[in-house]
Amino acid sequence: MKKNVTIKDIAKELGVHHTTVSLALRNSKSIREETRKKVWDKANEMGYRPNRLAQGFRNKRSNTIGLLVPNIQHHFFAKFIAEFSEKANQEDYAVMVFQSNEKLATEKKNVEALIANRVAGALVSISKETIEANHFKAFNEEDIPLVFFDRTPTQTGLSRVVADNFHGAYQAVSQMIGKGRKRIAFITGSSHINVYHERLQGYQQALIDHGLPLNEELLIYGDFFMEDGIKGAKKLMQLSPQPDAILGVGDDVAIGVIKFLNGAGYKVPDDVAVIGFDNDPMGIAIEPELTTVDQPIKEMAESALQLLLKNINSDDKKPEEILLTPRILERKSC
Amino acid sequence: MKKNVTIKDIAKELGVHHTTVSLALRNSKSIREETRKKVWDKANEMGYRPNRLAQGFRNKRSNTIGLLVPNIQHHFFAKFIAEFSEKANQEDYAVMVFQSNEKLATEKKNVEALIANRVAGALVSISKETIEANHFKAFNEEDIPLVFFDRTPTQTGLSRVVADNFHGAYQAVSQMIGKGRKRIAFITGSSHINVYHERLQGYQQALIDHGLPLNEELLIYGDFFMEDGIKGAKKLMQLSPQPDAILGVGDDVAIGVIKFLNGAGYKVPDDVAVIGFDNDPMGIAIEPELTTVDQPIKEMAESALQLLLKNINSDDKKPEEILLTPRILERKSC
Numbered sequence A, B: 001m002k003k004n005v006t007i008k009d010i011a012k013e014l015g016v017h018h019t020t021v022s023l024a025l026r027n028s029k030s031i032r033e034e035t036r037k038k039v040w041d042k043a044n045e046m047g048y049r050p051n052r053l054a055q056g057f058r059n060k061r062s063n064t065i066g067l068l069v070p071n072i073q074h075h076f077f078a079k080f081i082a083e084f085s086e087k088a089n090q091e092d093y094a095v096m097v098f099q100s101n102e103k104l105a106t107e108k109k110n111v112e113a114l115i116a117n118r119v120a121g122a123l124v125s126i127s128k129e130t131i132e133a134n135h136f137k138a139f140n141e142e143d144i145p146l147v148f149f150d151r152t153p154t155q156t157g158l159s160r161v162v163a164d165n166f167h168g169a170y171q172a173v174s175q176m177i178g179k180g181r182k183r184i185a186f187i188t189g190s191s192h193i194n195v196y197h198e199r200l201q202g203y204q205q206a207l208i209d210h211g212l213p214l215n216e217e218l219l220i221y222g223d224f225f226m227e228d229g230i231k232g233a234k235k236l237m238q239l240s241p242q243p244d245a246i247l248g249v250g251d252d253v254a255i256g257v258i259k260f261l262n263g264a265g266y267k268v269p270d271d272v273a274v275i276g277f278d279n280d281p282m283g284i285a286i287e288p289e290l291t292t293v294d295q296p297i298k299e300m301a302e303s304a305l306q307l308l309l310k311n312i313n314s315d316d317k318k319p320e321e322i323l324l325t326p327r328i329l330e331r332k333s334c
Helices: A007-014 A018-025 A033-046 A052-058 A075-090 A104-116 A134-141 A165-178 A194-209 A226-236 A251-263 A297-313 B007-014 B018-025 B033-046 B052-058 B075-090 B104-116 B134-141 B165-178 B194-209 B226-236 B251-263 B297-313
Strands: A064-069 A094-099 A121-124 A146-149 A160-163 A184-188 A219-221 A245-248 A273-277 A291-294 A321-324 A327-329 B064-069 B094-099 B121-124 B146-149 B160-163 B184-188 B219-221 B245-248 B273-277 B291-294 B321-324 B327-329
Touching: A007 A018, A007 A033, A018 A033, A064 A075, A064 A104, A075 A094, A075 A297, A075 B094, A075 B104, A094 A104, A094 B075, A104 A134, A104 B075, A121 A297, A134 A146, A146 A297, A160 A165, A160 A297, A165 A184, A165 A194, A165 A245, A165 A273, A165 A291, A165 A327, A184 A194, A184 A226, A219 A226, A226 A245, A226 A251, A245 A251, A251 A273, A297 A321, B007 B018, B007 B033, B018 B033, B064 B075, B064 B104, B075 B094, B075 B297, B094 B104, B104 B134, B121 B297, B134 B146, B146 B297, B160 B165, B160 B297, B165 B184, B165 B194, B165 B245, B165 B273, B165 B291, B165 B327, B184 B194, B184 B226, B219 B226, B226 B245, B226 B251, B245 B251, B251 B273, B297 B321
Parallel strands: A064 A094, A064 A121, A121 A146, A146 A160, A160 A321, A184 A219, A184 A245, A245 A273, A273 A291, B064 B094, B064 B121, B121 B146, B146 B160, B160 B321, B184 B219, B184 B245, B245 B273, B273 B291
Antiparallel strands: A094 B094, A291 A327, B291 B327
């Protein structure tokens, strides 16, 4: 094991005070450019490595951002984590990742773990079991900035970054209507989750605005897996008259719908048009390729990081909401 | 902001020495069960929260494990991160995630960031640009245990957890041969990556063992995207005679192959059998559903954590290699 090079070692080598070295390595403006460069050159030459753990301890806060999601494997969250951690790393923050596995009890434990690790800030998307947000107050008690994204509690007064789910569903249904569809079904998840609730409202508003009736039998509540799409489509195609378009609350559901329709001998989109949500890569594997509401994941990750950094670096922590617009990605299923 | 409850506050309330509280909260065996319970009850009542950052600083090491992968979004790594972080959390470790984005320069920066954060141990899968492992010596210099998984450097003397890629490809080709296929093609990635090199060797050995010739024209080197499968299949189907089976180095490649074959009017598996690697959910979206070599990701994550914890908690850090066996997941494409 190599001996760790300390700031004092560098100071001794250069014959300057250790505070000068410390300030120079933090690129402080109180240090002349010439000195700063000299210190950095010597530090590199000696193999100095900053100790974030010690810095974090001194500042009573780490340079780590905590990211808590329901499910790391789901394409939406995997892509979000990838985009977010890349940007955070560029800003010199490390990202600690936790998943609730859609369980409230695990989410509560994760909140305690994030606090125990004294993260500089937390970014959270809630589990499907989470109805209220009381367990997140712990962040506030510990003065840790908190931003929600995608799935957020319904309470007001929270900072959040979300896609305009209402608008996404509204656009999808409008596109179906534009292609002559009149009996448009929607297979959705539990409506206590903001994301699904807003998509349902967008679906209904688009029907109303185009003078189409809201038909209870065309609305199926399930979960958000492929299996839910298969079951939902089977039930819908037993109706008389049958639907001529089906919106899935996510791509998994929409792909289940197409699989059922293909297997049962229906033609997509001629008999039934299908649109999903999320631009999951699975949508390219299915035939016909899935038209989907593409969420601006990269922009969501960037906005969430900027909002969190603003809260970390300033005392002004008033809640802020950022709404980003999804767009339809046209492929072959509608 | 609520005042943090300290160990001394709890000790004062209970009228005991703070060392007693400290030992009790660490569930030390030197403390009587009755006392331990009393301390925990009081700590919970007072809203005590452990400070891992301070603990880490005192121990000169955090309770954080660093996980560095080429691409968080790829299904294999997303699932690995999910499985690994869940197990690590149960052992009271937090997981810090970095991605190299398949770039050597980013991988080097990530190594420095992991060291700066004084992770207790690091788990790494290398980028496709990484040929040698010198930049990982920094972990050793800092006395940070390091385990590689999946994609690993070829050097000896490293700890690693890998699937038996040779055996996986061998099984896949044997299954094709068992179904009467004689002209079996392989679309693979750069052979300097251990994973791809071993799959190539497994493919070749299976052909040799079954008395089939190694045919250069049936071997296509590309990358590991769907596009490589589409291009590779197009080239292969121009041969005369055509192949009657195609093995893809990953599911993305295999799905590209099926998409090309479906589009060009070939029947899968009657005209051409197809097998992939990884059990990506995309394989269920394609028609026919993809037969694939399913990697034991959960077991890999568990073994990697156990090996890393062993290295963290003991001074005996001799390199160890764990090889896990993949199995064929039979669906409809072979």
